[in-house]
Amino acid sequence: VNQGFLDPELLLSLGAVAGLARVDADGGELRLGAMATHRAVEQAPAAAAWPVLQRAFGLVASPRVRNQATVGGVLADADYASDPPAMLAALGARAVLRSPGGERDVAIEELILGYYETCIRPDELLVEVRVPAQPAAAVYRKFRSRSSEDRPCVAVAAVRDGAALRVVVGAVAETPQHFPDVCALAGDGALDAELAAEIGRRYAERIAPIADARGSAAYRRRVTAVEVRRAVEALA
Amino acid sequence: VIDARVTGAQRYSVHVERPGMLHAAFVRSPHAHARVTAVDASRLPADCVALLPEDVADLAPYGCQARDQRVLADVARHVGDVVAAVAAATPAAARAAARAVDVSYEELPAVFDPVEAVAPGAPLLHPAAAQSAGEEVSIGVRPLPRTNVCHRFRIRHGDVGDGFEAADVVVQRAFRTPGAAHAPMEPHAALAEWEGERLTLWTGTQTPFNTRADVAYAFGLDAGDVRVVAPPMGGSFGAKTFVRLEALVAALARKAGRPVKATLDRTEEFLCLNRHPATLRVRIGATRDGTLVAKELDCWVDTGAYADCGPGVATKMGYAGVGPYRIPHVRVDALAIYTNLPPNGAFRGYGAMQSVWASERTMDALADELGMSPLELRRRNLLHDGDEFATGEVMHDVRFAECLDAAAAAVGYEDDPRGAGLCVLLKGMQTPSRAAIAVERTPVGYVLRSASCEMGQGVRESLRLMGAELLGCEPGQVEVPDPDTDTSPYDTRTTSSRSTHMMGRALVEAVRDLRDSGGDRGFGEVANEGGLDPDTGQGIASTHWHQGAAAARVRVDEETGKVTVEQLHGVAYAGRVVDRGGAELQNDGSMIMGLGTALFEAIDFADGQVANANLSDYNLPATGDLPARFTHELIEREGAEAHGLGETALPPVPAAIGNALHSLGIELHELPMTPERVLEAIDRR
Numbered sequence: 001v002n003q004g005f006l007d008p009e010l011l012l013s014l015g016a017v018a019g020l021a022r023v024d025a026d027g028g029e030l031r032l033g034a035m036a037t038h039r040a041v042e043q044a045p046a047a048a049a050w051p052v053l054q055r056a057f058g059l060v061a062s063p064r065v066r067n068q069a070t071v072g073g074v075l076a077d078a079d080y081a082s083d084p085p086a087m088l089a090a091l092g093a094r095a096v097l098r099s100p101g102g103e104r105d106v107a108i109e110e111l112i113l114g115y116y117e118t119c120i121r122p123d124e125l126l127v128e129v130r131v132p133a134q135p136a137a138a139v140y141r142k143f144r145s146r147s148s149e150d151r152p153c154v155a156v157a158a159v160r161d162g163a164a165l166r167v168v169v170g171a172v173a174e175t176p177q178h179f180p181d182v183c184a185l186a187g188d189g190a191l192d193a194e195l196a197a198e199i200g201r202r203y204a205e206r207i208a209p210i211a212d213a214r215g216s217a218a219y220r221r222r223v224t225a226v227e228v229r230r231a232v233e234a235l236a
Numbered sequence: 237v238i239d240a241r242v243t244g245a246q247r248y249s250v251h252v253e254r255p256g257m258l259h260a261a262f263v264r265s266p267h268a269h270a271r272v273t274a275v276d277a278s279r280l281p282a283d284c285v286a287l288l289p290e291d292v293a294d295l296a297p298y299g300c301q302a303r304d305q306r307v308l309a310d311v312a313r314h315v316g317d318v319v320a321a322v323a324a325a326t327p328a329a330a331r332a333a334a335r336a337v338d339v340s341y342e343e344l345p346a347v348f349d350p351v352e353a354v355a356p357g358a359p360l361l362h363p364a365a366a367q368s369a370g371e372e373v374s375i376g377v378r379p380l381p382r383t384n385v386c387h388r389f390r391i392r393h394g395d396v397g398d399g400f401e402a403a404d405v406v407v408q409r410a411f412r413t414p415g416a417a418h419a420p421m422e423p424h425a426a427l428a429e430w431e432g433e434r435l436t437l438w439t440g441t442q443t444p445f446n447t448r449a450d451v452a453y454a455f456g457l458d459a460g461d462v463r464v465v466a467p468p469m470g471g472s473f474g475a476k477t478f479v480r481l482e483a484l485v486a487a488l489a490r491k492a493g494r495p496v497k498a499t500l501d502r503t504e505e506f507l508c509l510n511r512h513p514a515t516l517r518v519r520i521g522a523t524r525d526g527t528l529v530a531k532e533l534d535c536w537v538d539t540g541a542y543a544d545c546g547p548g549v550a551t552k553m554g555y556a557g558v559g560p561y562r563i564p565h566v567r568v569d570a571l572a573i574y575t576n577l578p579p580n581g582a583f584r585g586y587g588a589m590q591s592v593w594a595s596e597r598t599m600d601a602l603a604d605e606l607g608m609s610p611l612e613l614r615r616r617n618l619l620h621d622g623d624e625f626a627t628g629e630v631m632h633d634v635r636f637a638e639c640l641d642a643a644a645a646a647v648g649y650e651d652d653p654r655g656a657g658l659c660v661l662l663k664g665m666q667t668p669s670r671a672a673i674a675v676e677r678t679p680v681g682y683v684l685r686s687a688s689c690e691m692g693q694g695v696r697e698s699l700r701l702m703g704a705e706l707l708g709c710e711p712g713q714v715e716v717p718d719p720d721t722d723t724s725p726y727d728t729r730t731t732s733s734r735s736t737h738m739m740g741r742a743l744v745e746a747v748r749d750l751r752d753s754g755g756d757r758g759f760g761e762v763a764n765e766g767g768l769d770p771d772t773g774q775g776i777a778s779t780h781w782h783q784g785a786a787a788a789r790v791r792v793d794e795e796t797g798k799v800t801v802e803q804l805h806g807v808a809y810a811g812r813v814v815d816r817g818g819a820e821l822q823n824d825g826s827m828i829m830g831l832g833t834a835l836f837e838a839i840d841f842a843d844g845q846v847a848n849a850n851l852s853d854y855n856l857p858a859t860g861d862l863p864a865r866f867t868h869e870l871i872e873r874e875g876a877e878a879h880g881l882g883e884t885a886l887p888p889v890p891a892a893i894g895n896a897l898h899s900l901g902i903e904l905h906e907l908p909m910t911p912e913r914v915l916e917a918i919d920r921r
Contacts, residue, residue, distance in 0.1 A: 146836035148860030219912040
């Protein structure tokens with residue numbers, strides 16, 4: 001809107017809708033209302049058992065931006081160069097979509113379809129995100145090529161839940177990138193340096209990186225190999 | 237008392253309002269180079285006013301150094317060039333009206349690089365050389381006819397042929413620097429109001445008298461018929477210099493018969509005035525013992541669609557690039573070149589950053605070739621009092637060695653030069669120039685009337701503190717009103733870190749005059765004489781030198797190319813410090829801007845269109861980008877004059893960081909030093 005790409009006649013604020021700004025833990029599940037701000041997620045005692053998620057939200061831009069930006073906004077906007085989607089996807093979070101006809105919930109990877117494109121139907125509102133309990137082994141790495149307040153150039157969210165490894169790479173392509181077959185290489189054994197490097201290499205091969213002011217496609221591919229390796233090493 | 241800028245009580249030019257005023261919006265060219273063939277405003281709502289080509293046909297071209305700009309462009313020379321304007325009751329109505337104006341264009345070939353723009357066959361932006369604007373800006377503009385060169389500055393000192401003949405070691409390097417945004421928090425804003433034939437402009441500007449002269453010239457008025465009032469600016473850094481929106485709002489207000497105000501949005505800020513991109517080539521020769529014998533510097537300085545003060549920037553880039561060294565044989569050729577980019581103008585450092593980056597990076601390359609410490613090479617050749625500079629002038633009150641030694645000591649350079657880098661710089665102040673101030677006694681204290689403009693640099697506070705000391709009163713008794721060309725004495729302008737130095741000395745004279753006259757008003761004026769011959773670069777470049785240095789210590793992630801500046805130390809020679817807190821903030825601010833320039837700031841263009849015209853895609857340094865050890869110092873000397881220091885600590889920062897990378901074998905020749913470029917340099921190592 002500020003840049004003149006959109007010129008809406010009317011903007012409807014959801015700020016006064018009761019219950020949309022919730023941040024609470026409910027039976028081992030974290031429930032984030034669509035209007036909960038990044039800052040609220042970052043600081044809420046109720047989210048303390050999800051430190052990696054608090055970190056991912058806390059690394060977005062500056063406190064002023066985080067006081068305005070919302071959980072629902074960052075997901076519905078589906079900007080590829082954002083921090084929270086990759087982390088939410090790696091944690092297996094689901095978005096709740098409500099319409100006059102009822103409610104459905106979708107995984108983050110199903111929600112975000114492409115550049116600024118989601119599966120939200122015109123009569124639906126993203127009302128909430130539900131995040132399963134965070135395993136102890138979880139990491140979020142944000143690689144910035146410019147300012148500390150910049151969007152990520154390459155973002156890696158990695159979680160190991162028992163034997164299951166989930167690595168999701170954000171900001172390198174139009175949607176968060178997750179390759180379950182590559183993650184399966186981890187098996188249920190130890191994540192040694194060689195394996196971490198192999199997973200990093202394969203992620204770098206598989207992504208179709210975009211080029212923008214934060215880095216060329218070739219550079220993103222190279223950094224993806226490094227950052228995925230480092231993230232997997234950090235889980236060990 | 238909490239500063240009004242902190243509480244939000246400060247009123248800036250964006251806040252100025254006049255009864256019955258309209259708001260302006262601009263119709264901008266989507267083409268980088270195109271002739272306007274028709275402007276159709278027939279779809280405009282009845283209550284809007286349109287400024288069309290026929291409305292400005294009587295106005296003369298303007299420009300602070302070359303008169304090459306029309307109030308409305310008949311040929312659009314950059315994407316965003318203003319070809320028509322509208323005024324309406326609200327900003328939103330004005331923006332909607334601007335979209336309703338249909339403009340037809342005939343596209344012309346465009347050029348976006350200064351080196352390409354001087355190649356044979358390049359499209360010409362201004363086929364006829366513009367008239368020099370004359371003595372207001374005190375520069376003899378030397379356009380090269382039928383080329384895109386609007387000014388050529390040269391230094392011819394000694395004989396470089398002989399010099400290189402005598403050299404045992406010669407190194408040559410080429411460098412590039414991109415455009416950058418000043419990005420003040422407050423955008424450009426100006427309001428015009430006519431009363432008969434008399435025009436009043438309220439505008440955020442560093443140059444009230446230059447703006448008055450230029451607008452008066454465009455409208456065929458006497459300078460006295462134009463009044464410029466300059467409210468405090470919410471930042472400028474050079475962006476709010478010379479005529480920006482003032483002629484447009486004056487023409488709109490004339491057509492509307494009502495006051496008209498324009499405020500740019502953030503995207504338009506990137507189309508208004510930016511920093512000069514430059515390509516530079518440096519060649520230095522030395523004897524085996526590290527004595528410099530010859531230097532050549534070529535600068536291709538991209539001034540964009542209009543000259544603005546590009547001739548002055550090219551001149552300063554040219555002589556600052558010689559560096560603070562004794563070199564018997566010097567040749568400099570600096571060209572200010574038109575391209576189809578938005579105009580480039582004054583930017584904190586005024587050309588020095590670009591040539592200091594190139595020159596000081598080459599010094600470290602030379603040190604390598606000589607097998608000598610970069611610190612030792614610099615020490616051996618620095619200018620001292622009584623030495624002759626390449627301009628032929630004899631240096632006085634120079635402390636380059638102290639600045640360099642202080643920087644080196646701060647990072648422990650002599651103990652461990654690996655991962656550390658140094659840079660030392662010389663920068664001039666506007667010469668010649670004049671400054672005048674009036675002191676008026678009131679029942680409760682004093683009023684200081686001057687045209688020194690407040691842009692956050694703290695000149696009001698400096699004048700208040702100096703005034704209180706000289707007048708023997710409390711600072712709170714000294715009032716410093718906004719500059720107003722009707723009531724403030726003439727001052728050349730608030731640029732080139734000159735106000736504390738020049739206006740401070742004028743104030744001494746004014747207080748003396750007040751005492752001597754025994755009346756209620758004192759007047760003081762000072763002038764510095766000099767200037768350079770643009771064809772030989774001989775003369776007086778600066779009556780007072782800005783001297784500084786920087787040292788950096790870096791760590792590099794060799795797998796991603798990410799550079800962490802662990803320590804940055806800036807040094808500025810202050811002479812006498814007037815407002816210590818303000819002086820320290822100037823150093824901090826300069827160094828932070830230098831960090832952005834060094835590591836990530838760049839305007840990206842795609843076919844002349846700014847591709848990152850917002851503060852999400854164009855990154856500025858944030859608190860988190862500051863090095864863990866971020867320090868600076870002011871070098872003071874008993875009995876010295878106050879030296880300007882508003883810009884000194886910016887230009888040396890990129891080269892200090894670049895030289896720290898050089899010490900690790902990582903060679904960067906282009907700014908900014910992004911992780912991707914660093915990784916490529918590591919691959920080349």
